[in-house]
Amino acid sequence: MSDAVPNSPPQRSRGRPRGFDPGAALDAAVRVFWRTGYAAASVDTLCREMHMPRASLYQLFGNKEDLFRAAIARYAETRLVPVAEALGPRGSLREDLEAFYQEVVALATRDRETPGCLISCVLADAAGSSAALRRELDARFSALEARIEDRLSRDTAPGDAADTRAMAGLLAAVARGIMLRARSGTPAADLHRIAGLAVASLCAARH
Amino acid sequence: MSDAVPNSPPQRSRGRPRGFDPGAALDAAVRVFWRTGYAAASVDTLCREMHMPRASLYQLFGNKEDLFRAAIARYAETRLVPVAEALGPRGSLREDLEAFYQEVVALATRDRETPGCLISCVLADAAGSSAALRRELDARFSALEARIEDRLSRDTAPGDAADTRAMAGLLAAVARGIMLRARSGTPAADLHRIAGLAVASLCAARH
DNA sequence: TCATAATCGAAACGTTCGGTCTGAAAATAC
DNA sequence: GTATTTTCAGACCGAACGTTTCGATTATGA
Numbered sequence: 001m002s003d004a005v006p007n008s009p010p011q012r013s014r015g016r017p018r019g020f021d022p023g024a025a026l027d028a029a030v031r032v033f034w035r036t037g038y039a040a041a042s043v044d045t046l047c048r049e050m051h052m053p054r055a056s057l058y059q060l061f062g063n064k065e066d067l068f069r070a071a072i073a074r075y076a077e078t079r080l081v082p083v084a085e086a087l088g089p090r091g092s093l094r095e096d097l098e099a100f101y102q103e104v105v106a107l108a109t110r111d112r113e114t115p116g117c118l119i120s121c122v123l124a125d126a127a128g129s130s131a132a133l134r135r136e137l138d139a140r141f142s143a144l145e146a147r148i149e150d151r152l153s154r155d156t157a158p159g160d161a162a163d164t165r166a167m168a169g170l171l172a173a174v175a176r177g178i179m180l181r182a183r184s185g186t187p188a189a190d191l192h193r194i195a196g197l198a199v200a201s202l203c204a205a206r207h
Numbered sequence: 208m209s210d211a212v213p214n215s216p217p218q219r220s221r222g223r224p225r226g227f228d229p230g231a232a233l234d235a236a237v238r239v240f241w242r243t244g245y246a247a248a249s250v251d252t253l254c255r256e257m258h259m260p261r262a263s264l265y266q267l268f269g270n271k272e273d274l275f276r277a278a279i280a281r282y283a284e285t286r287l288v289p290v291a292e293a294l295g296p297r298g299s300l301r302e303d304l305e306a307f308y309q310e311v312v313a314l315a316t317r318d319r320e321t322p323g324c325l326i327s328c329v330l331a332d333a334a335g336s337s338a339a340l341r342r343e344l345d346a347r348f349s350a351l352e353a354r355i356e357d358r359l360s361r362d363t364a365p366g367d368a369a370d371t372r373a374m375a376g377l378l379a380a381v382a383r384g385i386m387l388r389a390r391s392g393t394p395a396a397d398l399h400r401i402a403g404l405a406v407a408s409l410c411a412a413r414h
Numbered sequence: 415t416c417a418t419a420a421t422c423g424a425a426a427c428g429t430t431c432g433g434t435c436t437g438a439a440a441a442t443a444c
Numbered sequence: 445g446t447a448t449t450t451t452c453a454g455a456c457c458g459a460a461c462g463t464t465t466c467g468a469t470t471a472t473g474a
Contacts (some may be wrong), residue, residue, distance in 0.1 A: 015450020016440040037332045039246035043432060053452050055434085064432065116331065124323065124390045125244045125332030138391035162400075169388070169401040170408070176387045177380025183331045184345035193369075194376040201377070205408035222420020223470040250462060260422050262464085271462065 018056065025050040027078070029071040034114040038068055038126040038133075068126070069136060075118045076140065083107055084147045093155040094203045097171070101195035104175045108182035109191065116183030120176045145172045167202070174198045225263065232257040234285070236278040241321040245275055245333040245340075275333070276343060282325045283347065290314055291351060294358040301410045303358065304378070308402035311382045315389035316398065323390030327383045352379045374409070381405045 028050040032041050043064055047054050061067040083103040088096040108116050119140050127134040149168035156164050178191050235257040239248050250271055254261050268274040293306040315323050326347050334341040356375035363371050385398050 013450070014442050014448070016442095016452075018451060035335055037244075037246060037335050039244060040333075040336045042430075044430085053454090055453085056451065058433065059451085115335075120387055121331045121335070124328045124387055126247075127390055128242055128244050128322075128328070129247045134390075134392060138393070141388060141391050141393075163404070166400045166404045169397065170381070170404050173384025173388060173401055173405075174377065174380050175384070177382070177384040180327055180331055180383045180387070181348060181376070181380060183334055183341075184348050185341060186345070186348075190376065193373045194380055197370070197373045197377050198380075201412035202408050205411045220420070221418070221472050223422075223472095225421060249460075251460085260424095262423080262466095263421065265463065266421085 020050065020052045020056070022060070025052045026070060026074045029067060030075045030078075030118065031114055033068060033071050033122055034075070034116075034118040037122050039129070065130065065133070068133075072118065072123060072136065072140070076143075079107055080119075080144070084144060087147060087151040089151060089154055093152070094199060096151065097199045097203065098196070101175065101178070101199060102192075104178055105182070105188050105191045105195060108179045109188040115185060117176070117179035120179040121183045141172070144175075145169055148172055171198075171202070227257065227259045227263070229267070232259045233278060233281045236274060237282045237285075237325065238321055240275060240278050240329055241282070241325040244329050246336070272337065272340070275340075279325065279330060279343065279347070283350075286314055287326075287351070291354045294354060296358060296361055300359070300362040301406060304406045304410065305403070308382065308385070308406060309399075311385055312389070312395050312398045312402060315386045316395040322392060324383070324386035327386040328390045348379070351382075352376055355379055378405075378409070 029046055032046050032049050036045070043054065043057070046052075046064075046067070047057055050057065052060075057067070061070055083100065086096065086099040086103045088099070090096055090099070119137065123133060123137050123140070127137040145165075145168045148171050149164055152164050152168055152171075153161075174195070178195060181194075182188075182191060236253055239253050239256050243252070250261070250264070253259075253271075253274070254264055257264065264274065268277055290307065290310040293303065293310045295303040295306070297303055297306070326344065330340060330344050330347070334344040352372075352375045355378050356371055359371050359375055359378075360368075381402070385402060388401075389395075389398060
């Protein structure tokens with residue numbers, strides 16, 4: 001009955017408005033970490049490319065490692081979700097896997113400034129310096145494998161759950177191997193050939 | 208007739224003898240970079256773990272990036288060569304591939320201080336900060352693929368060279384995906400299951 | 415013994431690092 | 445208008461960075 005917001009809702013908070021867009025800033029942080037690596041990315045560079053003053057960065061994100069984790073979450077939502085969603089199910093398992101690897105190669109080669117994958121190429125390195133980041137890496141890896149396993153289980157008789165799990169791990173390993181190869185500058189066409197062979201071989205073996 | 212070294216060969220050079228073992232020092236550098244990453248490894252830490260004075264390190268290796276490249280070469284010779292040599296040919300293709308992945312998993316999980324692979328997990332990150340390191344990464348990746356391709360071509364009718372090349376790329380991608388997964392702390396048993404499934408599936412599909 | 419040559423140990427180099435602080439600026443609330 | 449609240453710009457902090465320098469040390473060659 002009574003509105004929870006009696007008067008005009010304060011669309012804008014009290015003080016001076018910020019001169020940057022938080023979403024775009026996080027996208028920029030993703031690009032900096034992705035291109036440069038975690039340890040090699042300086043807070044100065046981050047501030048510049050995020051169009052964000054230093055004080056605001058620390059007030060909003062806490063510190064560099066927290067910002068890195070926020071960037072990883074952003075990357076997962078904006079870049080990895082579309083890749084995982086290509087798994088469908090939309091068509092046959094083989095068609096969906098082909099679509100999945102299409103997206104994998106596209107993500108890893110789309111921008112020549114940021115080859116490879118933020119998680120497979122950058123977080124994997126940083127995981128050596130921080131236990132929290134190692135757990136983060138494990139969680140991100142496991143999430144993709146669970147998504148693949150879920151897709152596989154729709155085309156598999158129940159009971160061979162262990163095999164389905166291993167196959168999900170294998171398909172994810174191929175995806176990461178492709179991401180890594182892209183980091184060295186390998187053209188997309190070469191990676192597509194590898195992905196195509198993977199789908200053909202692994203689907204053929206499954207029957 | 209006349210000896211090239213007339214008098215007693217100078218086993219020891221002129222000045223003060225070094226107080227460190229260059230080979231062991233390089234092995235220690237491998238461990239530091241492998242555990243910590245390139246950018247996050249400080250020269251202070253390197254000197255301490257290499258049992259090497261700072262001045263000697265710079266006189267012997269030039270600078271940090273050159274030392275990193277020397278450590279990568281050392282790693283390739285001492286750690287990667289045994290893995291590649293497991294490809295034989297010694298037995299059937301399938302047996303040799305099983306031995307190969309056995310070594311891959313062992314390398315990536317043997318020491319819990321240095322999980323994963325120096326090239327796949329550390330150089331791949333550093334490749335984003337230096338064009339020279341990106342080329343180094345590409346060369347190291349290509350070298351392994353060439354070795355696999357060579358092994359495959361012994362069991363393949365000539366002519367489908369492009370397919371053999373793609374299969375080598377795929378087998379290498381699986382190996383790298385496994386290395387990456389080890390970086391997050393995955394137990395060796397899980398990785399062996401993935402590797403076993405890879406060999407079974409890909410060999411089955413090849414006939 | 416004395417010159418030569420190499421390494422060692424440590425201090426010092428200037429730079430950059432991640433992080434904090436302060437006062438001016440720019441908005442709303444009253 | 446004034447008070448309040450938030451952000452901004454930039455100086456500032458001590459610590460750590462990669463690298464260089466230099467005198468002391470410890471060996472060999474003559």
